[in-house]
Amino acid sequence: MSAQLETPRAAQAGRAAGREEIENFLYHEAELLDDWQLAAWEALFTEDGRYEVAPISLDKPETLDPSKVLFLVADDRARLKQRTLRLMKKSAHAEYPHSRTRHLVSNIRFQADGDEILTRSVFVVYRIRREEVMTYMGQNQHRLRRVDGALRIVSKRACLDLETLKPQGTVSIIL
Amino acid sequence: MLDKPAAPGREMYSDYVAVDRKALRFRVDRAAYSSQEVFQRERDTIFARCWLYLGHASEVPKAGDFMARNVGGRDLIFTRDRDGKARAMFNACTHRGSTLCREASGSTKVFTCPYHGWVFGLDGKLRDTAAKGGYAPNFNADGLYDLVPVPRLESFRDFFFINFNPDAIPLVDYLAGAGDYLAMIADQSAAGLEVIAGSQSFSCYGNWKLLIENSYDAYHGPSLHASYFEFLDNRMAASNSAATQSGFARGLGNGHGAFEIQLQSGRAVAQWIPPFGEEAKGRIERVNDELIARLGAERAERVGQRQRNMIIFPNLVVNDNLAVSIRSVYPQSPTRMDVRVWAVGPADEDPLLRKIRLDNYLTFIGPAGFATPDDIEAFELCQRGNDHGAPGRWSDLSKGMSEDENLLFAQGDFLDEAQMRSWWTQWDRIIAGADSLSTGRG
Numbered sequence: 001m002s003a004q005l006e007t008p009r010a011a012q013a014g015r016a017a018g019r020e021e022i023e024n025f026l027y028h029e030a031e032l033l034d035d036w037q038l039a040a041w042e043a044l045f046t047e048d049g050r051y052e053v054a055p056i057s058l059d060k061p062e063t064l065d066p067s068k069v070l071f072l073v074a075d076d077r078a079r080l081k082q083r084t085l086r087l088m089k090k091s092a093h094a095e096y097p098h099s100r101t102r103h104l105v106s107n108i109r110f111q112a113d114g115d116e117i118l119t120r121s122v123f124v125v126y127r128i129r130r131e132e133v134m135t136y137m138g139q140n141q142h143r144l145r146r147v148d149g150a151l152r153i154v155s156k157r158a159c160l161d162l163e164t165l166k167p168q169g170t171v172s173i174i175l
Numbered sequence: 176m177l178d179k180p181a182a183p184g185r186e187m188y189s190d191y192v193a194v195d196r197k198a199l200r201f202r203v204d205r206a207a208y209s210s211q212e213v214f215q216r217e218r219d220t221i222f223a224r225c226w227l228y229l230g231h232a233s234e235v236p237k238a239g240d241f242m243a244r245n246v247g248g249r250d251l252i253f254t255r256d257r258d259g260k261a262r263a264m265f266n267a268c269t270h271r272g273s274t275l276c277r278e279a280s281g282s283t284k285v286f287t288c289p290y291h292g293w294v295f296g297l298d299g300k301l302r303d304t305a306a307k308g309g310y311a312p313n314f315n316a317d318g319l320y321d322l323v324p325v326p327r328l329e330s331f332r333d334f335f336f337i338n339f340n341p342d343a344i345p346l347v348d349y350l351a352g353a354g355d356y357l358a359m360i361a362d363q364s365a366a367g368l369e370v371i372a373g374s375q376s377f378s379c380y381g382n383w384k385l386l387i388e389n390s391y392d393a394y395h396g397p398s399l400h401a402s403y404f405e406f407l408d409n410r411m412a413a414s415n416s417a418a419t420q421s422g423f424a425r426g427l428g429n430g431h432g433a434f435e436i437q438l439q440s441g442r443a444v445a446q447w448i449p450p451f452g453e454e455a456k457g458r459i460e461r462v463n464d465e466l467i468a469r470l471g472a473e474r475a476e477r478v479g480q481r482q483r484n485m486i487i488f489p490n491l492v493v494n495d496n497l498a499v500s501i502r503s504v505y506p507q508s509p510t511r512m513d514v515r516v517w518a519v520g521p522a523d524e525d526p527l528l529r530k531i532r533l534d535n536y537l538t539f540i541g542p543a544g545f546a547t548p549d550d551i552e553a554f555e556l557c558q559r560g561n562d563h564g565a566p567g568r569w570s571d572l573s574k575g576m577s578e579d580e581n582l583l584f585a586q587g588d589f590l591d592e593a594q595m596r597s598w599w600t601q602w603d604r605i606i607a608g609a610d611s612l613s614t615g616r617g
Contacts, residue, residue, distance in 0.1 A: 053543055055373035057279075067530035070373030070518045072543040074534065082406050086545055091402040094548030130559075165377035165542050166513070172548035 017117050017144070017151060022110050025144070025151045026121055030103035033174055038084035041174070046145055050155040051075045051083075053171055061159040062141060072171055073158075087174075094172040099129040101173055105140075116154060117144040123158070127173055134168045136175055137161050177610055186582075188607030192599050193569065199576045201596050202569035205561050208382035214509040216606045221489045222247040224340045224605065224612045226349045228491045228503050229253050229263055232333035233369035233522065239283055239297060243276045246337060248505065251325060252276050252286070253335065256297040263325040263337050264299045270320070286322070295322050332361035333368065342613040349612065351428030352584075353487050359478050360495050362470055363444045364521030368499075371518040371533070377542050382561075383490065383504045383512040385554035387598065390492040390502070391484040393424070393434050393589045394574065399553055403539060403546045407440055410450050416440065422481070422589035424575075426582070426597025429612075430488030430605075434589040435481055440497055443532035444521065445479035451531050458525050486594070488601055498536035510558055516541065572596055 032041040045051070053073035054061030066074035075083055086092045107122040118141065125136040138160040144151045158175040165171070181187065186194050191204040191213070207213050227246050230253045234242050241254035243266055250266040252275070268275045268288040275286050275295070285302060286295045292305030299322035301315050315321070327338035329346035334357060336346050347354060361368060389395070397404065397417040404417040422436030441448035445463035447456050466475035482496040492502040499519040507513045520532050539546045575591025582600040585593035604610040 055375075057374050057376070058372055064373075067526065067533065068372075070371050070375070070533055070541075071537065072375070072541060074537055079538070082409070083545070086402045086406060089402050091405075092549065093399065094552040163376075165375070167378050167511075169377050169379035169542065169551055170548040171543040 017110075017146065019108075019110070021151065022117065022119055022144070023108055026105045026108060026119065026142070029153075030105050033103050034101050036088075036098050038087055038174070042081055042084045044153050045077060045080060045156075046147060046152045046154050047077060049077050049080065049153050051080050051153075051174070052155070052157040053175060054157060054159045056160045056162050056164065062139075062157065072160075083174075087172075092172075094170060099127045099173060101128070102126045103175075113143070115145065117151075118142070119144060123175065125173070125175055127168075136168065136171070138175070140175070177604065179609055181609070187600075187603045188609040189603050191606075192603040194582070196578050196580075199573055199578065200571070201573045201576055201592075201599075202571055203599055204568055205565070205570055206568075208384060208558065208570070209509050209561055211509055213606070214506055217506065218248065220605050220608065221602070222339075222505075224338070224343065225489050226327075226329075226336040226338050226343065226346050226487075227489075228487070228501070229328070229335045229337045231368065231370045231501075231517075231519065232261070232330065232335065233367070234280070235261065237282070240281075241276065241283060241286075241297075242280045243278065245505075246503075247339065249339075250274060251337070252322075254297055260298075261328065261330070261335060262297070262299065263328040263335070264322040265325065267323070268293055268295075269301065269322060270304075275322075293320075299324060332358055334361075340611075340613060342615045344612055344614055349429055350487065351431060352425075353427045353429075353431035353433075353485060356427065356431075356433055356483060356485050356495075357487070357493065359483070360493065360499055360519070362474070362478050363466075363499070364523065365465070365469055366521060366523035368519050369522040371520055371529075373518065375516040375541055376514065377516075378507060378511060378513045379551050379555060380510060381512055381551075381554040381558040382510060383506040384602075385557050386502075386504045386512055386514065386550075387486055387490065387492070388572075388595050389550050389554055390494065391424070391432065391434050391486055391594055392592070393420070393422075393436065393484075394592065395553065396420075399549055400546045402549075406538070406545055411439065411448060420589070423586065424589045424591055424594045425586040426584045426594055426600075427485075428583055428597075430583070430598050430601025431486060432585075432594030432597045433483050433485035434594060435477075435483040436589050437481055438496075440482075441531075441535060442479065442482070442497065443524065443528040443535065445475075455527055455531055458528055462525075462528070486598060488598060489605075494540070497539050498532045500536065500540050510562060572599065 087095050090096050104124040105121050110117055110119040121140050123140050127134045141157045143154040145154045191207040193202045235255045238255050238257050244251055252264050252266045254262050256262055266276050270293050273290045275288050294303040296302050301320045325337045326341040327343055407416045420436045420438045424434035426432045445459050447459040463479055466479045485493045490504050494500045501517045504512050504514045518536055541547055572592045572595045575587030575593050583597050585596045587593035
C-alpha cells in the first residue's frame with residue numbers, strides 16, 4: 001500500500017477517521033496490553049474479529065493464509081476470547097506472574113478500503129520477565145471498522161521481523 | 176546390543192543414573208542437566224553415534240530441491256540429485272571451509288561458493304574451481320575436493336535420518352519398536368505425508384533433556400495444562416476431559432518410548448468433534464472409512480482415533496495428538512536448548528481438514544499455543560531450581576516402576592514414567608561407551 005497512502009481516497013477515509021483518531025486508537029490498544037486489560041482489549045474487536053501472528057520462517061507474511069500454512073497465532077473471535085481469559089488465569093503459567101511489557105507503536109500509515117481502514121504500523125514490544133528483557137519487533141496490520149461511532153478491529157496481523165524465536169522462546173504475550 | 180556388561184553388582188554404567196529395585200526408585204543426577212562434562216560427552220557419543228532426524232522427503236520433492244539444515248551442531252545440505260536420489264552433505268566448501276549454501280531452502284542446479292567460485296554438483300562433485308590454472312591436472316582425480324557426504328543417510332517411510340558414524344547399525348534396526356509408531360503416522364495417508372509450510376524455531380533456557388522428558392510426560396497434563404483442559408471442556412461443552420483419558424506408556428527399545436491415549440479432543444485424521452462443524456463431519460468420516468478399508472478396523476482405530484507422543488532416541492519428538500508435530504531439540508550449551516518444530520499432514524488433505532488440523536495444532540502446540548509456553552515455563556523452572564541451589568542430588572523418575580522392570584522396554588500406565596526410564600537407561604549406556612550402536616562394535 002506504500003504508494004497509495006494518504007491519496008485523495010485515503011483523505012476521504014480521513015474524514016471518516018483522521019490520523020489523530022487512528023493514532024490514538026493504536027496507542028490506546030498498546031496501553032491496554034501493557035496494563036494487562038485484556039478484557040478491554042478483546043472488546044476492541046468486532047464480532048467477526050481476528051488476531052493473527054504470521055509465521056516467521058516464510059516470506060511475505062502479510063499475504064499468507066492461516067488455513068494453508070502454520071501461523072503462530074490464528075485466532076477467530078471465539079479463540080481470541082479464550083486466549084485473553086486464559087492469560088488472566090494463574091494457571092497460564094508462562095505469564096504468571098504477568099511479564100511486564102511495553103508496546104511501542106510507530107510509522108503509522110493508513111488508507112481507506114471501502115468502509116474500512118487499513119493501517120500499517122511498526123511495533124517494538126519489550127517483555128521483561130525474571131530479570132531478562134526480550135524484544136519483539138515487526139509490523140502490525142490492522143483492519144478497522146466504525147461500529148456505533150467507535151473504531152473497532154476487524155483483524156490484526158502481527159508480522160515479526162525475527163527469523164527465529166531465539167532467544168525469545170515463546171510468544172506468550174499479545175503483540 | 177551391549178558391547179560390555181555393567182560392573183559387578185551394578186545395573187547402570189555411569190554414575191548419573193541410579194536404580195534401586197527394592198525401593199522402586201529410579202533417579203537421575205541433576206548434574207546431567209547442567210554439567211559441561213556431560214554436554215561434551217553427549218556431543219562425542221550421543222550425537223556422534225545415534226541416528227538423527229534430517230528431514231522429510233516432501234521437503235525436497237524434485238531434483239535440485241535443497242534444504243540447508245543444522246543437525247547435531249553441524250551445517251548440512253539435504254538435497255535431491257539429478258537421478259532423484261536424496262543426499263546429505265556437509266554445507267562447507269572443500270577449499271577453505273566456507274559455508275556454501277546460504278539460503279534455508281530452494282531449488283538449484285549447482286552449489287557455488289561465494290568466496291572463490293568453486294562449483295559443486297547436486298551429487299557433491301567438484302565441477303569447477305573458477306581458476307584459469309595453477310592446479311595439478313589430477314588435482315581432484317581422487318575426489319578429495321568433492322563435497323563431503325554425511326557418512327550415513329537412510330529413510331523410513333519418507334522420514335530421513337543421518338548418522339555421523341559410518342559403522343552405525345542400519346536405521347531400521349535402530350528404530351526398533353519406534354518404527355511401528357512412525358508407520359502409524361505414515362499410515363494416516365495413502366498419498367503420503369507432507370511438511371506444512373511454517374516451521375518454528377526457538378531457543379530457551381533449560382537443558383535439552385528437560386524438553387525430552389516433558390514431551391511424553393502425560394502426568395503433568397492435568398496440573399500444568401489445567402487452563403488448556405478448561406478451554407477444551409468449554410469448547411466441547413463437556414466436563415473434565417483430563418479425567419476421561421486412558422492409555423499406556425512403554426519403552427520401545429534402544430531408548431525410544433511413547434505413551435498412547437484416548438482423548439476426545441478431535442483429529443483431522445480421523446476423529447470428529449462437534450466444534451469442527453457439520454461440514455467437516457462427513458469428510459472426516461470418509462477419511463476414517465478409507466483408513467478402515469486400507470488398514471483394517473483394528474489398525475485404523477489405533478491410527479485414527481488414538482493419540483500418541485513418542486521420543487525417538489535421542490532427540491526426535493513425534494507428537495501425533497491433536498495434529499502431527501515433529502520436533503528436534505539440541506543442546507546449545509548445558510543450560511540452553513535449540514528447538515525446531517514442523518507440522519505434518521496428509522499430502523492430499525482436504526482444505527477444510529487442513530484448516531482444522533492447523534487450528535487444532537495452534538490451540539495447543541507451538542510458541543504461542545495454549546500449552547507449549549507453559550511447558551517451556553516448567554522446564555525453565557526446573558533448570559532455574561537446578562542452577563540456583565535446589566537441595567538434593569537427584570531428579571526422580573520412579574512413577575510406575577516395578578521390581579522386575581525391563582528398563583529398555585518398561586511399561587506402565589500413560590501417567591507413569593516408564594518411557595523416560597527407558598530413555599535414561601539408553602542414555603546411560605551410550606555416554607558410558609557401553610553401547611556403540613555400531614555393526615563392527617567400533
